[in-house]
Amino acid sequence: MLSAVVLCVAVANRAVAEVPPGFEIVHITDNPNDYSRVPKINNCGEVVFDTWINSGPGEIFLYDNGRLARITNDSTHDAWPDLNADGTLVWTTFPDGAEDGLIVKFEAGELSVIGPGMSPVINNEGQVSWSRFSPIPCAFPASINTFDAGSVDVVFDDGFSNQSMSINGHGDMVWIRFDFCAVPWTSQAMLYSQDQAISLFSEQDNPRGPTINNAGLVAWGDNNGIEMWQGGESFVLTDWGFNPKLNEAGDLHFIRWHEDTGTWQGWLFISNNSGRVTDGEFVQLTSDSFWNTDGDLNDYREVAWQAKDFPESDIYLMRRVRNGDSDMDGDVDLDDFAKFTNCIVGPISTDGLCECRFLDLDHDRDVDWADFRSFQLLYNGNQ
Amino acid sequence: MFDQYARLVIVLVFGMAMSAKATPFTFTAAAEGGxxxxxxxxxxxxxxxxxSSGxxxxxxxxxxxxxxxxxxxATSFVVEDGGNLKLVGRSLTITDDSRIDTxxxxxxxxxxxxxxxxIIGADLTISGDPNHSGDxxxxxxxxxxxKGIVSTSGGYTLTLDGLKNHGPYFRGSFDVQVSLVMNGGQFVADIGEVVNLGxxxxxxxxxxxxxxxAQFDIYGELHIGKVTFPTSTGEAADFNTLFAGTPSGTIEIMDVCSGCADIRGLFWVVSGGTLDVNADLCTPDTLTFLNGxxxxxxxVxxxxxxTCP
Incomplete structure (x- = not known):
């Protein structure tokens, strides 16, 4: 048994971070005076995050295929944004003098207030969920609130501190219920589905940061790694990792603390879709001298994350290399050509190219004949 | 697509090899309120x-x-220069042996x-950077x-390892309900403030x-439940710095451990307050009595x- 552990140490130490072929890393922000954090990415490759400019209040930024847009520009602190596939944004804003936050939504250029609370998440159906706190010792209670079709509802309020929301496309939600009156505090992963909330069994103590996908697969980090849950069964994925984020393929982005370098580094778990959610491969994405922490991934395995050490922090993106293979099937063929013809917008810088961004081969934010020239060179037919 | 590359960087499911149980977190909130x-x-x-506790x-x-x-x-914590930690009517428990340089x-x-x-759930040492020349x-x-409380969940010891007269620095009313080793450190109580050690x-x-x-500057009250002045040789403790000043307050020695009553080189300055001795005490040649x-x-x-009797 001991020898097996020693072998594992040796192999793990040799693990070297590599950007997987087919991907490249870009720095969305790179400013030592700013603190950018908590990025979220959608399937259009759009990345939203908040930035504290020169240590000032947080502002919301949106990255879309090479263009970085500042969404807010005011004296209020704007934080913890999320976005869906339509590009609708939600975040928490703290009006001047207010101690607690307001949930706001930014959709089609219009900003609206949803209600009081913090840390909202939004799904592709436009459903929003968030926590609302009450400053009551010792529980520090927080209820689960939702916004759906113009209606705000409290869907769960049991007197405990319910935080760290995630929501899937069906409106199922997972979060962590903290019992802060216990010393030390305890927590449980919770699932809300079909108007019922249940607690999910956890092998280890202190589950935190849950995530859920449309298949009902749930993952969370705890004191001893990452656990998964699906259909009433719990699985330990790894005993080394924290803050997982799932995509629809069952892949995970997560972070690991590397004791030897004193750094957090980003990892991917790539599901092999064998039917067992824990079958797959672990890939180390980063191996820097600084912290690579909270991130998010989309269904194309593009990952956005927060990097560098406080008080500096930037947003990095691992994106697909533009090689003409727009459907990711390993070739550049007529299927990709068909997509190309549907994606042509001409030489006009265009927001929201979404999946057509994979055919913006020269990264000038359009799909035009310049891209087609490159596409012809990359064409290799059905492989 | 990933399969063909996986051999480069794959670590199969044995991440446990480098697992670390005490993972670090940095506090980054933008504002203090709410x-x-x-x-x-x-x-x-x-x-x-x-x-959490891990x-x-x-x-x-x-x-x-x-x-x-x-x-x-938390397992341990560091409050950097310029950082603040506020315990507002609630407790923070330290769960592992740790040393805080802060x-x-x-x-x-x-x-x-x-x-x-x-709450000290393990032996805890608090020290500052000896090269620091500021506060x-x-x-x-x-x-x-x-009022602040320092307590223990199991008989653990708090050690103050600061420079002479340079902290760690307790200012205000405290109940220190743990065994306290003062290899440095200072307690300051203003008028109306009460410090209970032990x-x-x-x-x-x-x-x-x-x-x-170690140093005490007491304008309010200091009560020492049981105090000892350890030496490595078994001889009388020998101090060369100010130990206890009572500009206007009270220092009460409630108990002195057996054999530890002979304290040499220890300066007592009673300049307006009261030194209240409730246990045998002998500190040769070290009293400065101005008033009080x-x-x-x-x-007793x-x-x-x-010389001591």
């Missing part, structure tokens, strides 16, 4: 937390973390009738109507070990002569 500046909010941390915590320069509403735990400020605030409390290391502050009960096992470099009172209980001897 729910935004509290420990219990996950998004206030990098990585997103909150940290984690190490850093409060960086410019940040104030409040332990409010909910009690918290120049930050720990505020203990009383809220809703509850005092801010640091005292690690200020622990419970001023005005606030429990005051007869069966209290807590002992205050006072070594060279020295009260010696019945049946207090000697400030050149």
């Amino acid at each position: 729910s935004t500046g509290v420990w219990a909010t996950p998004g206030n941390w990098i990585p997103s937390g909150p940290p 984690d190490a915590v850093t409060i960086p320069d410019g940040k104030t973390c409040r332990v409010a509403n909910a009690n918290q735990s 120049y930050g400020i720990f505020f203990f605030e009383t809220s809703g009738g509850n005092d801010g409390e640091l 005292p290391a690690g200020v622990f502050e419970a001023h005005n109507s606030n 429990h005051q009960g007869a069966n209290d096992p807590s002992i205050t070990y006072v070594s060279d470099g 009172n020295i009260d010696v209980a019945d049946g 001897s207090a000697s400030f002569a050149s």
Whole structure:
């Protein structure tokens, strides 16, 4: 048994971070005076995050295929944004003098207030969920609130501190219920589905940061790694990792603390879709001298994350290399050509190219004949 | 697509090889108020937390973390120079042997009738950077109507390892309900403020070990439950720095451990307050009496002569 552990140490130490072929890393922000954090990415490759400019209040930024847009520009602190596939944004804003936050939504250029609370998440159906706190010792209670079709509802309020929301496309939600009156505090992963909330069994103590996908697969980090849950069964994925984020393929982005370098580094778990959610491969994405922490991934395995050490922090993106293979099937063929013809917008810088961004081969934010020239060179037919 | 590359970088499911149980978190909240500046909010941390009893915590320069509403735990913590940790009517438990090198400020605030409390669940040493030339290391502050409590969940010891007269620096009213080793460190109590070192009960096992470099500046009250002045040779303790000043307050020596009563080179300055001796005490040639009172209980001897009786 001991020898097996020693072998594992040796192999793990040799693990070297590599950007997987087919991907490249870009720095969305790179400013030592700013603190950018908590990025979220959608399937259009759009990345939203908040930035504290020169240590000032947080502002919301949106990255879309090479263009970085500042969404807010005011004296209020704007934080913890999320976005869906339509590009609708939600975040928490703290009006001047207010101690607690307001949930706001930014959709089609219009900003609206949803209600009081913090840390909202939004799904592709436009459903929003968030926590609302009450400053009551010792529980520090927080209820689960939702916004759906113009209606705000409290869907769960049991007197405990319910935080760290995630929501899937069906409106199922997972979060962590903290019992802060216990010393030390305890927590449980919770699932809300079909108007019922249940607690999910956890092998280890202190589950935190849950995530859920449309298949009902749930993952969370705890004191001893990452656990998964699906259909009433719990699985330990790894005993080394924290803050997982799932995509629809069952892949995970997560972070690991590397004791030897004193750094957090980003990892991917790539599901092999064998039917067992824990079958797959672990890939180390980063191996820097600084912290690579909270991130998010989309269904194309593009990952956005927060990097560098406080008080500096930037947003990095691992994106697909533009090689003409727009459907990711390993070739550049007529299927990709068909997509190309549907994606042509001409030489006009265009927001929201979404999946057509994979055919913006020269990264000038359009799909035009310049891209087609490159596409012809990359064409290799059905492989 | 990933399959063909996986051999380059794959580590199969044995991440346990490098697992580390005490993972670090840094507090990064933008503001102090409401729910935004509290420990219990996950998004206030990098990585997103909150940290728990298995984690190490850093409060960086410019940040104030409040332990409010909910009690918290951590393996260890660091409050950097310019950082603040506020225990607002709630407790923070340290769960593993740790050493804190800090120049930050720990505020203990009383809220809703509850005092801010640091619970030591393991032996804890607090020190500052000896190369630091600025403010005292690690200020622990419970001023005005606030009071701070330092307690233990299991007989553990708090050690103050600061430079002579340079902190860690306790300022205000405190109940230190643990065995305290003062290899440095300073307690300052203003008028109306009360410091209790060690429990005051007869069966209290807590002992205050006072070594060279410790200092008390008492304008209010200091009560030392049981004090010892250890030496490595078994001879009388020999100090060369100010030990206890009573500009206007009271220092009460409630008990002195057996054989530890002969204290040499220890300066007592009674300049307006009261030195209240309730246990045999002998500190040769070290008394400066300017004003005030020295009260010696019945049946107790207090000697400030050149030799001990």
